[in-house]
Amino acid sequence: MIKTVEDLARKSLKKAISSLDYPMVDIRFEEPPNPELGDLATTISFELASKLKKNPVEISKTIIGMVKLPKFFERVEANGPYINFFIDYQSFSRELLNSIDEDYGRLSKKSEKVILEHTSANPNGPLHIGHIRNAIIGDSLARILKFAGYNVETHYYVNDMGRQIAMIVWGLLNLQKNLADYHGDKWDHKIGRLYFEVNQYLEKNPKLKDEIDELIRSYENGELEKIFQEVVKKCLQGIKETLKELHIKHDKFIWESKFVRDGSVKNVLEKLKKTHYIREDDVLYLDLEDFDIDKELILTRSDGTSLYSTRDLAYHLYKSNNCDIVIDILGSDHKLAVRQIEAAMELLGGKRPEVIFYEFITLPEGSMSTRRGVFVSVDDLLDEARSRAVKEIKKRRKDLKMAEIEDIADKVGVGAIRYYIARLSPEKHLVFKWDEALNFEMGCASIQYAHARACKLLKKALFNNDVKIEGEWAPDETEKDVIRLLAKFPKVVEESAKTRRVHLIAQYLQELANAFNKFYKFSPVIGSEFEGARLIIVDRVRKTIKNGLKLLGIEAPTMM
Structure with missing residues (x-):
């Protein structure tokens, strides 16, 4: 509007x-x-x-x-x-409030198809909070782009040919280990414990690196597929369960090995060999000095087997050929690799990917490492969030049954994590702090509470959509503040989609919730002279907050 x-x-x-x-x-x-x-x-x-x-x-x-x-x-x-x-808020408000429906903010369909890759964590253990920013930014952006009219397909790129998986396979073959013997209910946790154990063993026996390299070569040559794929599938099963808890679902899981098996990697190498940028000195590589990139892009090992970079080029060419816009969500440590990919894609005639870089999340005590076993898994994070939410709700609501408390705690806990990450620009470094993420006085819980408060008020008033604005109603200042923000929502959606920045939606929702809470405090609704108009405002705020939270993958509880 x-x-x-x-x-x-x-x-x-x-x-x-x-x-x-x-x-x-x-x-x-x-x-x-x-x-x-x-x-x-x-x-x-x-x-x-x-x-x-x-x-x-x-x-x-x-x-x-x-x-x-x-x-x-x-x-x-x-x-x-x-x-x-x-x-003129007297005429504008009526027009605006009448235009807000359950689908408010959705933009018209566009012809462009987007392939958006996010998360893509190595399947060598459970997701930890170092991965979660990628997943939440990626999933939220996909939701926003879809709402803005784009045809969006989300990918998880599965690194099944990397050293980490070969190490796990080596452990199963040489350490007399069985994944079922490891403690934990989920396969990703079991695999993560084996990976940690193999890392410790290899630190004491570094000469075994050659055996790991041989396993990598064997898998690329089509051998040991059963055990490699079993490890990856089991780990992905656990990862998918975690993502589901976070309300994240990928459209496709694209396995790295696909591009070796179907000849795509070979085709990429053949195309690049026809350019004058290819060099060979024990290994095959691209000289990218003409692109102002000092570091060459290595394409094969000395034994001729492919590298992650080569397979990644094949994957990007696949994405380029199957959509109009390629978007990658990557950590800031990938900036050099992205410049190399952009240069190589130019040589291959493919599309340059749009990359959203994000800074990493750290714990207050320092950085995380799956190899060293120093991390907080997303499963642990979710359990802690729900536990803290349960305690807080019990203090606030003595009248609720335990099943109701747990249902609200799930919505609040997941919402707190997703919002805590979505609210910041991706370029900003983030230290994960429990007290900030799960603070019920600000952030996501306050936005969810505004929605629940609106629902409660509408239920009490027996509100229905037949209510009309009657009399010479002209909005007061608190009503104007809410109406201004309601009018901005479609534009915020458009800007968020255009700039690929999800924090714009998060910040908008906090502003709207704050304005609504002020309106609730200073503008009586039920029994007031302008009850009809104010009930309509409450309903339109409810709809807008619900739609906005959905774009961030967060549920809007009807009671808290």
Whole structure:
């Protein structure tokens, strides 16, 4: 709706500029820092000043003298060089509130198909909080892009040919180990314990590295497939269970070995050999100096077997051939590798991937390592979140049954984790702190509580969609604050999808919840003179918060 009023204001300015025979400029709007300065502001007078050689303040005054006030506006003013539009909230609010339905914020379908790869953790143990930022950013972005109209296919790239899997296979073949013997209910935890044990053994016996290399060669040559694939499938089974708990589901799991087996890797090498960038010195590599990349891209080992980088190129070419937009979610330590991929994709005639880099999560006591066994698994994180949520809900609600408490705790616990990660720009480093993630006074719990409060109020009022705004209702200031934010939601969705930034949705929801809580406190609803209008506001906030939380993979409880 805010986009509609922006378009109306833009159209009126274009007509005014045209009538003055001023040169046409790009008209952009911003939100003034204070509502007293209006709802939309533009600085086009600055741009016109350089073209007309006139004072921007005089230009603003001249323009507004020619502006015909469009629908939904009560006035337009010149404030120095700025042109400020003021919305008529009496007419605008009715139009907006009538337009908000259960699907509010969804944008029209687009023709582009997106393949978005995220998570893609090595299947050598359970997911830990070092992986979780990738998974949550990726899944939330996929949801936002779908809501914004894109055709989105999500991938988990399965590294089944890497050294980690060969180490696990070596352990099964040489340490007389059986995965079923390891403690734990989930296969990924069992495999993680074996991987840790093999790492310790190899540190004491480094000469065994050659045996690991031989296993890698054997698997690439089509041998030992049963045991390699059994390990990977069992670990993925556990990983999928964890992702399900986080409300994450991938459309496809693409195995790395696929690109060796179907000849894709061979085709990539043949294409690159036809360029003048290929070099051979014991190993095959790409010289990328012409791309301002000092480090060459190694393509094969000395024995001719492929590397992760080669298989990754084949995978990116596969994605490039099957969609319009390729998006990867990667840690900031992959920046060099991405530059190499971009250069190689240019040589191969494929699409350059869009990459969302994120900084890592660390624990207050330091970094994590699966190899050293220093990590908090996502399963442990979820259990702790639910446990803390149960304790908090018990303190607040003595009237609930245990089954109700556990249901709410699951929604609040998962929501707290997902929101804690989604709320920050990916470029910012994140130290995971329990007290911040599970704080019931701020963050996700406060947003979920606003939704639950709205549901409770509507239930008490026996609200139905036939309620109409009656009388000469004009929204007060707290109502205006809510209405302004409700109007912005589709634009926030659009901006979040366009910039590939999920934290915009998270920040918006916190603003809306805060505005609603203020409205709830200062604007009586049931029994008030404007009960109908205010109940409609409550309902529209409910719908918008629910839709926004869904974009972040978070459930909206109806009671807390």
